[in-house]
Amino acid sequence: xxxxxxxxxxxxxxxxxPKGRVTSYGAIAKYLGTARSSRMVGWAMNGAHQVKPxxxxxxxxxxxxxxxxxxxxxxxxxxxxxxxxxxxxxxKDQVRDFKQLFWDPATxxxx
DNA sequence: CGATTGACGTACG
DNA sequence: TCGTACGCCAATC
Numbered sequence: 001x002x003x004x005x006x007x008x009x010x011x012x013x014x015x016x017x018p019k020g021r022v023t024s025y026g027a028i029a030k031y032l033g034t035a036r037s038s039r040m041v042g043w044a045m046n047g048a049h050q051v052k053p054x055x056x057x058x059x060x061x062x063x064x065x066x067x068x069x070x071x072x073x074x075x076x077x078x079x080x081x082x083x084x085x086x087x088x089x090x091x092k093d094q095v096r097d098f099k100q101l102f103w104d105p106a107t108x109x110x111x
Numbered sequence: 112c113g114a115t116t117g118a119c120g121t122a123c124g
Numbered sequence: 125t126c127g128t129a130c131g132c133c134a135a136t137c
Contacts, residue, residue: 006134025119035120037132042118046135062119069118 006032010044013105014055020086021103022095024063031105045069058082065098 013028025041034040041060048057049072058079062068070079070093080090089096 026121029119034133037134038119039117039131040119040133043134045118048118057118060118067118072118 006034006040007044007047010041011048011051011055013109014045014048014057014060015053016105016109017056017059017103020088020101022059022061022065022083022088022098022101023103023105024061024065026063027102027104027106028060031109042069046072056082059086059103061095061098065095065102067093067095 009032010028013031014023017023025045026035026038029035029038029041032041045055045057045060048055057069058067058073060069067079067083067090070076073079080093083090083095088101095101
């Protein structure tokens with residue numbers, strides 16, 4: 001588990017994201033100890049669709065709650081659809097009340 | 112093997 | 125407060 005690759009760890013954390021919640025790339029990176037490599041988290045998501053089980057990458061957004069990665073989904077609206085389906089309000093490709101819905105692994109998993 | 116890019120974030124003006 | 129610049133590390137060209 002802990003010996004898994006950085007990518008696997010990212011997938012594991014993303015899978016732990018509760019339904020109706022979201023987190024940021026930086027939060028995951030920080031939790032994994034690579035806060036300065038937040039980009040790597042996004043890069044890891046690049047292969048999230050080919051991992052089993054598929055990780056809910058739609059619950060991962062940037063620090064402002066913007067659906068920057070929506071373009072990487074099957075359809076640009078897929079991300080919004082999935083989020084709204086979970087009860088998350090998305091306006092202009094941006095998560096509303098992001099601060100409330102934000103799920104920080106470094107905090108939630110530490111408890 | 113060197114340069115560029117990228118689903119980010121922080122620092123600075 | 126908003127816009128721009130830079131750093132990170134891995135993958136791709």
